[in-house]
Amino acid sequence: MKKIAIQGIAGSFHEDAARRYFEDEIEVVECKSFTSVCNLIDTDQVNIAVMAIENSIAGSLLQNYALIRDYHLKIIGEIYIHIQMHLMANPGVAKEDIKTIYSHPIAIKQCAEYLESQFPNVHIIENQDTAASGKLVHDQKLTDAAAIGNQRTAELYELDILDSGLETNRQNYTRFLILSKHARHNDLANKASVCFEVGHYYGALANVLNTFAENKINLTKIQSVPIIGKPNEYTFHIDVEWDSLENYEKALHAILKNVSSLSVLGEYERGELAIHNQ
Known part of the structure; x- marks a missing residue:
């Protein structure tokens, strides 16, 4: 197991x-x-x-x-x-009874419009986890509080779902x-996550990104993360996808001359994103 x-x-x-x-x-x-x-x-x-x-x-x-x-x-x-969010409370608790709502900070952010329109005067408390929020409401037998989380949370902690589809964007x-801890070879790998740093000179980042484009490597994400203790310096995290492993390896070798450090965080099979139109 x-x-x-x-x-x-x-x-x-x-x-x-x-x-x-x-x-x-x-x-x-x-x-x-x-x-x-x-x-x-x-x-x-x-x-x-x-x-x-x-x-x-x-x-x-x-x-x-x-x-x-x-x-x-x-x-x-x-x-x-x-991600589908639900408002849940102990059996017998109605929406008008709710004075406090618990959930994870990100879940709260995802449901901001719902909370502002439906519970403008309710106390919103950030918790470590959506499931922990549901467990708290259940364990403390709260009759004036609710939690925001997924359906499994409601089932596990015997909570009633009062509202569904709270998220601002249904997609x-x-x-x-x-x-x-260790990399695992995967013959089906068609995606990689890479991080690198570049020098402070004109076109440094563009040269790296253009190298991937020239080798027909699709850049699906770029994220800059500040380097602690080094103002105005960043590590760039990128995700790339390929149809040709040879092209990917060629691009990776080519960018070495344009970066001050390079680390391949993983090569793996791309996850499928099934779009829900609701």
């Missing part, structure tokens, strides 16, 4: 991602923070972790880019989860990375 580290507890979107990616039976190891997740891999207590890296509404989780790099973790896969997805 695979032991998979996640940030959060049972019922969280991280658990959902882990169970969907690994279709066979797994043992989920719950962690309070993303740093704890990385520590478990680093100390060989687990072999694999699942970590959110970006959401289509809330954007990128910059601290997770830094953790992957600092712990020298390797990306071995990815999965996109369609709301979170991308989760599958992480390991």
Whole structure:
């Protein structure tokens, strides 16, 4: 049985991602923070972790880019989860009874328009996880509070769903990375995550990006992450996809003359993004 580290507890979107990616039976190891997740891999207590890296509404989780790099973790896969938010409370609690709503900061941001229109005077409290928010409401038997989370949270903690589809944009997805301490060869790999730094001279970044374009490598994401202690200096994280492995390897070799450092964080099979039109 695979032991998979996640940030959060049972019922969280991280658990959902882990169970969907690994279709066979797994043992989920719950962690309070993303740093704890990385520590478990680093100390060989687990072999694999699942970590959110970006959401289509809330954007990128910059601290997770830094953790992957600092712990020298390797990306071995990815999965996109369609995020659907529900308002849930203990049985018998009505919407008009609610004075406090708990959820993860990103989930709150994803549901900002709903909260502003439906609960303008309710106290919104950020919690470490959507599932932990539902568990808190259940365990404390709160009759004037609700949580925002997914359907599995409601099922696990016996909560009633009072409203569904709270997210501002119904095409709301979170991308989760599958992480390991060591790289794993994959004959089906057609995507890579790479990070690099460039010098402070005219066209330095453009030269790198143009090299990928010249070799017919599709750039699907670029993210700059500030380097701590070095003002105005950044590490660039990019995701690229290819049809020809030879072209990718050629491009990777060519950019070496335009970067001051280069690290391949992982080569893996591209995850499918199934668009939901709701």
